[in-house]
Amino acid sequence: MEKFVIHGGKKLHGRVQVSGAKNSALALMPATLLNAGRNQLDNIPEVNDIYTMVKLLSSLGVQSDFTDHVLTLDTSNVRNQTAPYEHVKKMRASVYVLGPLVSRFGYAKVSLPGGCAWGPRPINLHLEAMKKLGAEIRIEEGYVIAKANRLRGAKIHFDISSVGATGNAMMAACLAEGNTLISNAAIEPEISLLAEYLVKMGAKINGVGTTSLEIEGVNYLQPAEIVNIDDRIEAATILVAGAITKSKIEIDYKNHEHIKSILIKLEESGVNLFYDKTLIIIDASSLRPSNIDISTSVYPGFPTDMQAQWTAYMATAEGTSKIVDTIYHDRFSHVPELNRLGANIEILNNSVVVTGVSLLKGAKVMSTDLRASASLVLAGLAASGTTEVLRIYHIDRGYQRIEEKLKALGADIERVKTTEY
Secondary structure, three states: OEEEEEEOOOOOEEEEEOOEOHHHHHHHHHHHHHEOOEEEEEOOOOOHHHHHHHHHHHHHOOEEEEEOOEEEEEOOOOOOOEEOHHHHOOOHHHHHHHHHHHHHHOEEEEEOOOOOOOOOOOOHHHHHHHHHOOOEEEEEOOEEEEEOOOOEOOEEEOOOOOHHHHHHHHHHHHOOEOEEEEEOOOOOHHHHHHHHHHHHHOOEEEOOOOOEEEEEOOOOEOOOEEEOOEOHHHHHHHHHHHHHOOOEEEEEOOOHHHHHHHHHHHHHHOOEEEEEOOEEEEEOOOOOOEOOOEEEOOOOOEOHHHHHHHHHHHOOOEOEEEEEOOOOOOOOOHHHHHHHOOOEEEEEOOEEEEEOOOOOEOOEEEOOOHHHHHHHHHHHHHOEOEEEEEOOHHHHOOOOOHHHHHHHOOOEEEEEEOOOO
């Protein structure tokens, strides 16, 4: 086991490069199952979820090479359509293999997924989409079993906008017979990139970037190469690190529009932001932030994946703020740990009320999920004294060596071995 030891209260300075996006990479990788050949994905982050997906694809027969953020996946010899529990239990994105497998091979056996420990996040939307496309679905001994001679185009409407279900349905529809219309589709950048990649393979998709996707099925897809986008959640997390430590830092990140909702809230809190084509500068020098309410929403709204980090930031703000999570109503496992650092936060149903304090104080805290881990690191950077963050394997799922980027900005943070759990 490892932990972070943070000596807080240090000003940050300098410039760092944002890594490739974990969430989009986890959709691009299973998409390669739709073709037979050598695919290349560039700008892929070296995080645990990526290695988990590589192992899962390898168990299906995919050959891989991962060097210097370039991932090659050869899908020529896929002989197995069963995604085992040992890999799928580690992350929910594993369900992405369902659509490609049943679409290309007519059969998929995928373990019910695992991942973060919080919240019921059912895969019923994925399963209903597969049924609409003509797959026979049953659940046996913890596995989803999907069968179809060939999927057929259909009209699919999502009552709730879902990134995962949209991606799965879109991938499955590419090789289905006839036309598919997906309404209330997710419009997150990760979905648009996945659609772009599928088109590079030869898929016929209209409406990319809108809530209405039209897909004309084709008989086969070919291998392709694509460059992954940078990680918008990592970019926003590092910007909040600058804000919470009252610092001036720069990040190399060109997709400003992907985090517009966060940038607006940061400016409302009192920080100064400056932009170049591939650069964002945040200046929060000598600032105590104003209290700013947020309500999470689907893209382009404020992302639920930044809710915990924003809660940590508001813990240091002047006044009282309310933070509502409309996506996942119980995503507040970070709150008791932030309170151990001296924050004053109260949970009320699917929201928290944060009364800002002038100073957080170091303590020993425990990570409970990926984004909760990030919030504790941010709070530790701002706190006086020493903060120890346990169970940092959570943060390693989605941030590429985050401590090295923070150290490059002047943070006093170390990764150390521990027997504590």
